[in-house]
Amino acid sequence: MSVLVYTESEQGKFKKVAFEVASYAKEVANQLGTTVTAVAINIEDASELANYGVDKVLNVSADSLKDFNAKAYASTLRQAAEKEGAKVVIVSSSTDSKTLAPILAINLHAGYASNVVAAPTSTNPFTVKRTAFTNKAFNITEINSDVKIVGVSNNSFGLVENSGAATVESFAPSLDDSLFGVKVDSVDKVSGKVTIADADIVVSAGRGLKGPENWGMIEELADVLGAATACSKPVSDLGWRPHGEHVGQTGKPVAANLYIAIGISGAIQHLAGINASKVKVVINTDPEAPFFKAADYGIVGDAFEVVPQLIEKLKEFKANNA
Amino acid sequence: MKILVCISHVPDTTSKINFTEGDTKFDTNGVQFVINPNDEFGLTRAMWFKEKQGATVDVVNVGGAETESTLRKALAIGADGAIRVNAAATDGFFVAKQLAEVAKNGGYDLIIAGRESIDYNGGMVPGMLAELIGANFVNNCINLEVDGTAATAIREIDGGKETSSTSLPLVIGGQKGLVEESDLRIPNMRGIMMARKKPLNVVEPTDAEKETTAVKFEKPAPRGAVKLVDAGNIDELISLLHNEAKVI
Numbered sequence A: 001m002s003v004l005v006y007t008e009s010e011q012g013k014f015k016k017v018a019f020e021v022a023s024y025a026k027e028v029a030n031q032l033g034t035t036v037t038a039v040a041i042n043i044e045d046a047s048e049l050a051n052y053g054v055d056k057v058l059n060v061s062a063d064s065l066k067d068f069n070a071k072a073y074a075s076t077l078r079q080a081a082e083k084e085g086a087k088v089v090i091v092s093s094s095t096d097s098k099t100l101a102p103i104l105a106i107n108l109h110a111g112y113a114s115n116v117v118a119a120p121t122s123t124n125p126f127t128v129k130r131t132a133f134t135n136k137a138f139n140i141t142e143i144n145s146d147v148k149i150v151g152v153s154n155n156s157f158g159l160v161e162n163s164g165a166a167t168v169e170s171f172a173p174s175l176d177d178s179l180f181g182v183k184v185d186s187v188d189k190v191s192g193k194v195t196i197a198d199a200d201i202v203v204s205a206g207r208g209l210k211g212p213e214n215w216g217m218i219e220e221l222a223d224v225l226g227a228a229t230a231c232s233k234p235v236s237d238l239g240w241r242p243h244g245e246h247v248g249q250t251g252k253p254v255a256a257n258l259y260i261a262i263g264i265s266g267a268i269q270h271l272a273g274i275n276a277s278k279v280k281v282v283i284n285t286d287p288e289a290p291f292f293k294a295a296d297y298g299i300v301g302d303a304f305e306v307v308p309q310l311i312e313k314l315k316e317f318k319a320n321n322a
Numbered sequence B: 001m002k003i004l005v006c007i008s009h010v011p012d013t014t015s016k017i018n019f020t021e022g023d024t025k026f027d028t029n030g031v032q033f034v035i036n037p038n039d040e041f042g043l044t045r046a047m048w049f050k051e052k053q054g055a056t057v058d059v060v061n062v063g064g065a066e067t068e069s070t071l072r073k074a075l076a077i078g079a080d081g082a083i084r085v086n087a088a089a090t091d092g093f094f095v096a097k098q099l100a101e102v103a104k105n106g107g108y109d110l111i112i113a114g115r116e117s118i119d120y121n122g123g124m125v126p127g128m129l130a131e132l133i134g135a136n137f138v139n140n141c142i143n144l145e146v147d148g149t150a151a152t153a154i155r156e157i158d159g160g161k162e163t164s165s166t167s168l169p170l171v172i173g174g175q176k177g178l179v180e181e182s183d184l185r186i187p188n189m190r191g192i193m194m195a196r197k198k199p200l201n202v203v204e205p206t207d208a209e210k211e212t213t214a215v216k217f218e219k220p221a222p223r224g225a226v227k228l229v230d231a232g233n234i235d236e237l238i239s240l241l242h243n244e245a246k247v248i
Helices: A016-032 A046-051 A070-084 A095-108 A216-225 A233-237 A268-274 A303-320 B037-053 B065-077 B092-106 B125-133 B189-197 B234-244
Strands: A003-007 A036-041 A056-060 A088-091 A110-116 A126-132 A137-143 A147-152 A167-170 A183-189 A201-205 A228-231 A258-262 A279-284 A297-300 B002-006 B009-011 B033-035 B056-062 B081-085 B110-114 B136-147 B150-157 B160-167 B170-174 B200-203 B212-218
Touching: A003 A016, A003 A070, A016 A036, A016 A046, A016 A088, A016 A147, A036 A046, A036 A070, A046 A056, A056 A070, A070 A095, A070 B125, A070 B136, A088 A095, A095 A110, A095 A147, A095 B092, A095 B125, A095 B136, A095 B150, A110 A137, A110 B092, A110 B212, A126 B212, A137 A147, A183 B150, A201 A216, A216 A228, A216 A258, A216 A303, A279 A303, A279 B234, A297 B234, A303 B234, B002 B037, B002 B092, B002 B125, B009 B065, B033 B037, B033 B065, B037 B056, B037 B065, B037 B110, B037 B136, B037 B170, B056 B065, B056 B092, B065 B081, B065 B189, B065 B200, B081 B092, B092 B110, B092 B125, B110 B125, B125 B136, B125 B170, B136 B160, B150 B170
Parallel strands: A003 A036, A003 A088, A036 A056, A056 A167, A088 A147, A110 A147, A201 A228, A201 A258, A258 A279, A279 A297, B002 B056, B002 B110, B056 B081, B081 B200, B110 B170, B136 B170
Antiparallel strands: A110 A126, A126 A137, A137 B212, A183 B160, B009 B033, B136 B150, B150 B160
């Protein structure tokens, strides 16, 4: 009865979050005195998972799973869980995982806790801490069902190396046509850009930037840091930036290690969206901006003067610390 | 087309969050409740289908009598009828089970739910509901067109968007983008008057177990004061981020 973990990938390679959920699964397996089995879909080399405590990989190669399909992916995980007798299934908090987990929960008659930010505090009863009220609070949740699904919040547990050996086994789930009622026609994705969901660092800007033409320096700062770009709600409402970059209560939550807010005053809905981020830096001309009360570090200053300097200094820093 | 819109009754986004009874209950004192923002985008899209394609729109909520004001607001915005399942919405699975019962009994073609509620943020109800009733499911939906029984949906994915073809019956987890924020509707006096005459049916819950229990709440630890760095001393900020915070 191993702990099962779904390790997400893109174009044949694991996403960083796959290693984080594997690390989490290892911790749960240690608590339960069992092993970790990973499910990897259309992966070129599954052996990397061994570095994060995975004992066995069920390697699925299937053309029909080339595009994400919630029901077919959930069915694959159900079959893997049944084969392994898994009582705990770990998934991430990516858009895809949050889509398949509820379906899997019905298929496995499992309770599901999403947005979990720490290892279980107890396995009997199975108790986890999750965010609620859009990061304005935490909720201690017990999962009462026999099988349990835990959705781990990104960047909350981190990567924990646990080197070992993993056996890799081919796994061919049975997937009937009824699972494919939603067919992907096209995917429109900015390639080579760090996404908010995957990012360790997010550089976000607001109305203080005065117009979309000034986003070049935000993108440059993000490039230097290997960060994703984001924005406040008014900026996406004005059409300066796409909706997908809007961070906040009705936009995306951000759980980055470093969140840099430039020209954002810090409305309560925005602060809720970024509350799960670990370190917050704010740059704003207004010393009374509410964001200064929520930030770790702040600069009272004009973004148009501070950001170009920050870019140059970070370039120097990177060159000296390469 | 018969549309069911699932409505959560949630604290307004500006609410301060506090707890009572030994941090086991949300403190509703002084809190304004609203239609869950993700559901509001869905409700507005449903109104579009009603006006352009002649759909009928019902709204449903699982909750106590205190949630009826929120359902009445949805009726005032233009929904044709409302259903309240008379039970506390304490667990996502329990709620999905109740909604599935309403969906099956009503023979709905399209069910619109918000991708998550802004109180418990479980994000599980739309997917569970779809699976329970055997409907197709598109989550994080930011655009939906329906032509007969065929549907085209766009969903937000990490780093972009994806267009897919599917068919009714369909459940979507909707969000901002499904309609523009500027298109969201505020009930007018006529709508409010008409809403009083529209049916609001209260049904008793079906038997369903609760798979999760919210045992306690905690508030984040208070933060220390911000460390201010002089605008002319960017080196200090970089040093703090590298040596103290260890994030670069």
